[in-house]
Amino acid sequence: MKKYIPIKKVKGFATAQSVRLSEKTLAKTQKAGNFLTDIADVSLFILRVIKETFSRNFEFKEFLHQCYQIGYKSLPLISVTGAIMGLVLAIQSRPALVDFGAVSMLPAMVAVSLIREMGPVITALICAGKIGSGMGAELGSMRVTEQIDAMEVSSANPMRFLVVTRVLAATLMIPLLILYADGLGIIGSWAGANIKGDVSLSLFFSQAFSSIDFADFIPAVIKSFFFGAVIGLVGCYKGYNAGRGTESVGIAANSAVVLASLLVLVVDVIAVQITDMLVL
Amino acid sequence: MKTEETVELTETFHKKIVPEPVIEISNLQKSFGKQQVLKNISLKLFSGENLVVLGKSGSGKSVLIKCIVGLMTADSGTIQVFDKNVLTLNLKELSELRQKIGFLFQSGALYDSMTVRQNLEFPLRRIKRDLTSAQINEKVNLVLEHVGLVDSINKMPSQLSGGMRKRISLARSLVADPMIMLYDEPTTGLDPVTSDEISSLINEIKKSYKTSSIIITHDIKCALKTADRIIMLLDGEVYKDGKPSDFNKSTDPEIRSFFN
Numbered sequence: 001m002k003k004y005i006p007i008k009k010v011k012g013f014a015t016a017q018s019v020r021l022s023e024k025t026l027a028k029t030q031k032a033g034n035f036l037t038d039i040a041d042v043s044l045f046i047l048r049v050i051k052e053t054f055s056r057n058f059e060f061k062e063f064l065h066q067c068y069q070i071g072y073k074s075l076p077l078i079s080v081t082g083a084i085m086g087l088v089l090a091i092q093s094r095p096a097l098v099d100f101g102a103v104s105m106l107p108a109m110v111a112v113s114l115i116r117e118m119g120p121v122i123t124a125l126i127c128a129g130k131i132g133s134g135m136g137a138e139l140g141s142m143r144v145t146e147q148i149d150a151m152e153v154s155s156a157n158p159m160r161f162l163v164v165t166r167v168l169a170a171t172l173m174i175p176l177l178i179l180y181a182d183g184l185g186i187i188g189s190w191a192g193a194n195i196k197g198d199v200s201l202s203l204f205f206s207q208a209f210s211s212i213d214f215a216d217f218i219p220a221v222i223k224s225f226f227f228g229a230v231i232g233l234v235g236c237y238k239g240y241n242a243g244r245g246t247e248s249v250g251i252a253a254n255s256a257v258v259l260a261s262l263l264v265l266v267v268d269v270i271a272v273q274i275t276d277m278l279v280l
Numbered sequence: 281m282k283t284e285e286t287v288e289l290t291e292t293f294h295k296k297i298v299p300e301p302v303i304e305i306s307n308l309q310k311s312f313g314k315q316q317v318l319k320n321i322s323l324k325l326f327s328g329e330n331l332v333v334l335g336k337s338g339s340g341k342s343v344l345i346k347c348i349v350g351l352m353t354a355d356s357g358t359i360q361v362f363d364k365n366v367l368t369l370n371l372k373e374l375s376e377l378r379q380k381i382g383f384l385f386q387s388g389a390l391y392d393s394m395t396v397r398q399n400l401e402f403p404l405r406r407i408k409r410d411l412t413s414a415q416i417n418e419k420v421n422l423v424l425e426h427v428g429l430v431d432s433i434n435k436m437p438s439q440l441s442g443g444m445r446k447r448i449s450l451a452r453s454l455v456a457d458p459m460i461m462l463y464d465e466p467t468t469g470l471d472p473v474t475s476d477e478i479s480s481l482i483n484e485i486k487k488s489y490k491t492s493s494i495i496i497t498h499d500i501k502c503a504l505k506t507a508d509r510i511i512m513l514l515d516g517e518v519y520k521d522g523k524p525s526d527f528n529k530s531t532d533p534e535i536r537s538f539f540n
Binding site: 057145146147149150151152153154155156157 | 346349351375376378379381383385386387389390391392402403406407409452453456
């Protein structure tokens with residue numbers, strides 16, 4: 001069997017360059033190992049969330065509280081975002097449609113783009129910023145101030161109380177927020193269309209919805225559940241596993257937003273590909 | 281020949297004379313990276329005893345009690361709590377064992393989004409699910425009476441002073457009737473008067489709740505007031521184990537540096 005000599009022993013007669021190379025290789029191997037450990041950690045975290053979700057003694061009261069926090073408390077931000085999204089989309093699209101003499105297609109175009117793509121993705125990104133960072137910061141500060149440890153020590157399962165309730169609430173509330181943003185987006189686009197044109201709300205809505213069928217609507221709803229789950233899981237994972245110093249709270253909140261936003265886009269690409277394959 | 285009654289009497293007598301260890305730690309080791317914090321720690325906590333663990337900051341005192349409740353996992357050794365090795369328990373078994381242990385955190389660790397009442401009800405509603413709301417209310421009021429803060433029942437943690445937070449945290453640890461209490465720096469950050477009150481409270485808790493306790497501290501006044509026995513840690517090892525009077529009399533420079 002080949003015998004490997006530790007680098008320290010080799011150092012005595014190896015060249016400086018070879019030692020540097022070996023140390024770099026070791027550092028890279030360690031980084032790869034850390035990456036694999038992170039993946040294992042995340043997988044175990046997700047498995048534990050799933051297990052705790054189906055366990056007895058579900059924290060229903062806390063779940064309702066989180067639905068209120070995530071759903072109701074996000075309404076003002078989502079309302080403004082949804083309305084502006086539709087308004088801007090209509091204002092930007094109108095000149096191009098006028099050039100082609102297809103201004104009557106404006107409601108249909110806006111509705112399809114809002115419901116299929118813009119509504120879910122932009123709302124999910126806004127939620128990743130608001131809800132993901134909130135979860136990361138809240139759980140992170142609970143970790144730093146030993147509140148999560150206190151729950152563990154008192155035999156009150158913090159995973160069930162803090163994580164499962166938040167992940168489920170995000171999974172349920174974010175799709176509802178997306179639908180709400182879609183609705184307000186269409187109203188916003190009607191307002192945008194009326195800046196330079198004249199169309200009644202009922203006509204605008206009937207034209208918008210006549211162009212939408214289940215193939216537009218269902219995949220968007222399904223993927224929005226995944227957006228919600230991703231935002232909840234990432235926010236909770238980052239906060240729950242925050243370090244010990246106060247700096248960790250900021251890091252947890254920041255990395256929750258960055259990772260959740262990135263994963264929302266990744267999930268979107270996968271969902272679009274799957275929808276494309278199934279519809280075609 | 282001994283009758284059954286005689287054997288039983290002898291056992292009871294023996295238990296009274298020689299208290300049984302409720303916590304028994306052998307050759308405990310814990311490292312963080314290259315830094316070895318605990319090196320071969322062995323100690324026993326006997327039933328009904330207040331054991332003070334003294335040591336400088338960074339000597340591994342807090343790590344020791346966090347290993348006992350499974351918040352940190354030791355690298356090697358054994359931690360027997362009521363004859364169960366903490367290091368080999370699964371999550372469910374560990375959770376059952378933790379119900380017998382109260383833990384006072386250095387920072388208090390009160391749930392800052394909950395009122396004092398909710399803080400106290402939180403463990404009770406999850407550990408003792410058969411209790412009615414009236415019984416829970418009664419229990420919460422009783423334990424708040426013990427710590428002298430019944431009036432603060434509807435306050436938020438942010439409205440409490442440092443000493444009050446410690447007392448409420450203590451009340452929360454006691455609400456589920458633990459058999460063992462672990463105190464992590466109970467008087468740190470408090471003024472001398474409040475520190476003395478907390479030390480007296482620790483002694484009262486021992487009497488009224490019949491608890492066995494480990495008190496982690498570097499506050500000598502608190503140590504001398506509460507200790508039945510003192511263990512001093514130095515560089516992650518047990519440096520001296522003895523009665524408070526032994527420490528007071530000692531001429532060892534390491535011990536004197538604490539007691540002067």
